[in-house]
Amino acid sequence: MTEQFSHETVLLHETVDALQPKDGVYIDGTFGRGGHTRLLLSKVSPNSTLIVFDKDPLAIAEAQSLKAEDDRVQIIQAGFAQMAQEIEQRGLSGQVDGILLDLGVSSPQLDDARRGFSFMSDGPLDMRMNPDTGMSAADWIANVREDDLANVLFQYGDERFSRRIAKGIVMARQQQAITRTLQLAEIIKASHPKWDHKKHPATKSFQAIRIFINGELDELDAVLQGSLKILKPGGRLAVISFHSLEDRAVKQFIRLQANGPELPPGLPVMESSIEKLLKPVGKAIKPSAQEVAVNVRSRSATLRIAERL
Structure with a gap:
């Protein structure tokens, strides 16, 4: 019999709500044990598609069980660094309404x-x-x-x-x-x-x-860059990080895409000519004291949200 390990989904409602789920195509880039995915499925329309990524064979097995219950789920066993390529192969580049990333290692992986x-x-x-x-x-x-x-x-x-x-x-x-x-x-x-x-x-x-x-930081960089090709205008990116290296990378990426590339001082460039691809949505979100009391592993989590322009 397979041993079961519990998993408390971090910032569950805050992250799913950040994607403004409705009718469309959504991606859970880190399926894990499916906490975010299940809530997303409850909020999107019957015609929606939810594509889930994970490298972990045990996570994929859990995703297969969910797919048997809900045919809106599509499964890709790959790291999210391959997301842009996989989405392009399915003809969905620039058509995705939301991408969710819950970075790091999951509780079942830690506990096993x-x-x-x-x-x-x-x-x-x-x-x-x-x-x-x-x-x-x-x-x-x-x-x-x-x-x-x-x-x-x-x-x-x-x-x-x-x-x-x-x-x-x-x-x-x-x-x-x-x-x-x-x-x-x-x-x-x-x-x-x-x-x-x-x-x-x-x-x-x-x-x-x-x-x-x-190769977690390289993969993070790849999926952040790929999100610009994947998301439609108005599509949302929601990323939960658990340590400063991840959070810094996400924060700097959003800032760069919101402000445009840094230019030398005095360069005669009009503001309107600078390509801006994202806008930050609100401030970084941390777990509530109540969530941390229930799940101490959530204490270092930070959620950042951006919208494709």
Whole structure:
């Protein structure tokens, strides 16, 4: 029997309402366990189409069950970096009414020790969103150069002790292969001279390795750029991020598309000639105190919304 893991959908109503669901074509770029998708289906018309993307085979299995109940659902097993290409192949470029992205790792992925995302329970050191493709975290750690490892920990985890931790990992792997999550977590803890005792010392390092292994920031950049081709005028983009690197990328993208490219001072360019492709909708939205009390993992979430011009 397949083990079940619970998932609390973050900023559920705020995100779905931001898309102004009605009659049209909508995309859930990160299906997960389908919380946002199910609410969207309840709000769009019977003639609407809802296309869902996910790389995780377990998420796709959940999506297949939903499709059996509602034929408005179309499923694409791919990362959202391929969204623009997949939508173009279906002849829907420039015809989509809304795109929803719930970034990062889902609770079922974190809670399932077999996926290797968590430093709180022991499992194989994998961390791949799709365990059937790409290099696992264990394989990468077995071969990565110390300097490259330190750079990843610093760049994607903002880990100030990245060099000490990288050195500790490299020394440890010379004695024994690092293949388990708790094994890596203990090595990081032993290498870490100081940490906030409200957080596990491996928090930032595990985040950094996961982001790198899955190419998450590159994928985010690809889907943000692709959204400009996918959305129709008036179509909405709603993105939930969970750490500063993601949120900064989303914020800067929306700002750039809303203001147009930066031009040298004094360049004789009329405002009307600057191409502006998006407008921000409201301010960034954070979970309510009530939501955080129910789901502590929601505390770092930030929702940003933009509309295609």
